[in-house]
Amino acid sequence: xxxxxxxxxxxxxxxxxxxxxxxxxxxxxxxxxxxxxxxxxxxxxxxxxxxxxxxxxxxxxxxxxxxxxxxxxxxxxxxxxxxxxxxxxxxxxxxxxxxxxxxxxxxxxxxxxxxxxxxxxxxxxxxxxxxxxxxxxxxxxxxxxxxxxxxxxxxxxxxxxxxxxxxxxxxxxxxxxxxxxxxxxxxxxxxxxxxxxxxxxxxxxxxxxxxxxxxxxxxxxxxxxxxxxxxxxxxxxxxxxxxxxxxxxxxxxxxxxxxxxxxxxxxxxxxxxxxxxxxxxxxxxxxxxxxxxxxxxxxxxxxxxxxxxxxxxxxxxxxxxxxxxxxx
Amino acid sequence: xxxxxxxxxxxxxxxxxxxxxxxxxxxxxxxxxxxxxxxxxxxxxxxxxxxxxxxxxxxxxxxxxxxxxxxxxxxxxxxxxxxxxxxxxxxxxxxxxxxxxxxxxxxxxxxxxxxxxxxxxxxxxxxxxxxxxxxxxxxxxxxxxxxxxxxxxxxxxxxxxxxxx
Numbered sequence: 001x002x003x004x005x006x007x008x009x010x011x012x013x014x015x016x017x018x019x020x021x022x023x024x025x026x027x028x029x030x031x032x033x034x035x036x037x038x039x040x041x042x043x044x045x046x047x048x049x050x051x052x053x054x055x056x057x058x059x060x061x062x063x064x065x066x067x068x069x070x071x072x073x074x075x076x077x078x079x080x081x082x083x084x085x086x087x088x089x090x091x092x093x094x095x096x097x098x099x100x101x102x103x104x105x106x107x108x109x110x111x112x113x114x115x116x117x118x119x120x121x122x123x124x125x126x127x128x129x130x131x132x133x134x135x136x137x138x139x140x141x142x143x144x145x146x147x148x149x150x151x152x153x154x155x156x157x158x159x160x161x162x163x164x165x166x167x168x169x170x171x172x173x174x175x176x177x178x179x180x181x182x183x184x185x186x187x188x189x190x191x192x193x194x195x196x197x198x199x200x201x202x203x204x205x206x207x208x209x210x211x212x213x214x215x216x217x218x219x220x221x222x223x224x225x226x227x228x229x230x231x232x233x234x235x236x237x238x239x240x241x242x243x244x245x246x247x248x249x250x251x252x253x254x255x256x257x258x259x260x261x262x263x264x265x266x267x268x269x270x271x272x273x274x275x276x277x278x279x280x281x282x283x284x285x286x287x288x289x290x291x292x293x294x295x296x297x298x299x300x301x302x303x304x305x306x307x308x309x310x311x312x313x314x315x316x317x318x319x320x321x322x323x324x325x326x327x328x
Numbered sequence: 329x330x331x332x333x334x335x336x337x338x339x340x341x342x343x344x345x346x347x348x349x350x351x352x353x354x355x356x357x358x359x360x361x362x363x364x365x366x367x368x369x370x371x372x373x374x375x376x377x378x379x380x381x382x383x384x385x386x387x388x389x390x391x392x393x394x395x396x397x398x399x400x401x402x403x404x405x406x407x408x409x410x411x412x413x414x415x416x417x418x419x420x421x422x423x424x425x426x427x428x429x430x431x432x433x434x435x436x437x438x439x440x441x442x443x444x445x446x447x448x449x450x451x452x453x454x455x456x457x458x459x460x461x462x463x464x465x466x467x468x469x470x471x472x473x474x475x476x477x478x479x480x481x482x483x484x485x486x487x488x489x490x491x492x493x
Binding site: 059150239240241242243245246247249250252254257259273275280293326 | 441
């Protein structure tokens with residue numbers, strides 16, 4: 001049986017819901033039956049249907065008033081997909097929802113950074129104690145495999161260090177500054193107008209978002225118990241077009257790079273000079289991660305980091321892993 | 329990697345060919361030999377050997393040479409470790425020369441210095457490439473620059489090193 005309770009129906013939640021329906025035939029072949037969303041929980045209410053809640057249900061049909069905890073008890077899903085809005089300061093209410101599901105022996109898949117940023121240790125320990133899967137590939141770099149790549153494919157070859165571009169918005173801004181010689185303020189304004197940056201862009205341009213992803217990656221991939229406060233953080237607000245021009249003349253691009261090293265335990269998010277022909281020099285809103293491994297040198301993976309649909313693919317992969325019976 | 333080794337050999341027949349044979353034994357390929365007879369000290373003649381050797385051969389070779397002769401120094405232009413950084417802010421008002429002087433004082437060298445001055449009001453940028461003979465010296469120079477940049481309110485953008493591509 002593959003009954004999903006979905007909390008959060010925003011950008012990623014809705015995209016996941018749609019993706020699940022689109023992929024139904026392939027998933028049925030893969031898993032024996034296609035997983036179904038039997039409950040959708042939003043701040044405004046709950047929609048339950050054992051025959052499957054439609055994507056448009058939250059607009060079209062009546063809602064119930066049901067708390068997340070009560071919904072977990074009532075529905076007892078096979079997977080709880082937690083995609084509520086991320087609060088980087090506290091990790092709530094997502095962390096409480098995840099805890100409640102794990103306590104009830106219900107597997108959890110999430111793309112919510114806040115809970116894993118603030119409560120990595122306690123949540124992963126709880127999941128292990130209960131023998132219940134807690135998967136969160138979607139919290140880091142959207143569609144680019146990082147956590148799962150490390151856990152499955154690189155299990156024979158430990159990662160000792162990584163460097164990467166984990167925030168597409170700031171990378172887009174730096175790219176536009178380089179292409180057109182724009183000042184930071186003008187490039188930011190352009191990004192906001194195009195919907196690439198928020199009205200309050202601090203999390204992106206200040207490096208907070210990249211630092212949050214760095215912390216999750218460092219804990220999970222390097223096994224280093226870093227917290228947000230351990231990351232030396234400098235954003236891109238001070239970068240000027242003149243600096244970018246000078247760097248380019250000498251063969252460098254300026255990129256906001258997140259770095260962590262297992263041996264030294266140093267972690268930082270800061271603008272760096274990256275040689276123009278480096279595999280880390282990706283343009284626009286792309287993300288990239290270079291892993292240095294213990295036994296086989298480095299390799300680099302790049303692609304679309306953010307976006308509802310992109311992140312939803314990571315969530316779906318995790319759901320499939322759970323339903324296929326991987327116990328971690 | 330290239331090594332530039334200064335040894336002192338006893339001034340007797342066969343010493344030089346023995347040293348060169350040692351180099352070959354550890355996988356080194358001799359590029360040049362400078363036998364500085366004019367600079368002898370008593371029975372010891374300085375000989376400068378520039379060679380190419382795989383990285384893992386360096387340590388065993390140097391140890392073997394130390395056992396056979398006097399090794400005065402190991403280093404050379406290509407063995408220096410480079411590092412680049414960009415300083416951004418009111419670079420010239422804050423006396424960037426103090427920073428380059430500090431690099432020299434720490435035992436490193438300034439290899440390249442280029443600058444871009446936008447206008448009187450806007451921050452200017454300076455890109456500096458330094459090099460040091462060993463990791464410790466480089467780290468000392470780097471930390472000194474970080475301190476000074478912080479004190480002068482300059483943003484320091486360091487080149488990304490780490491794992492090779």
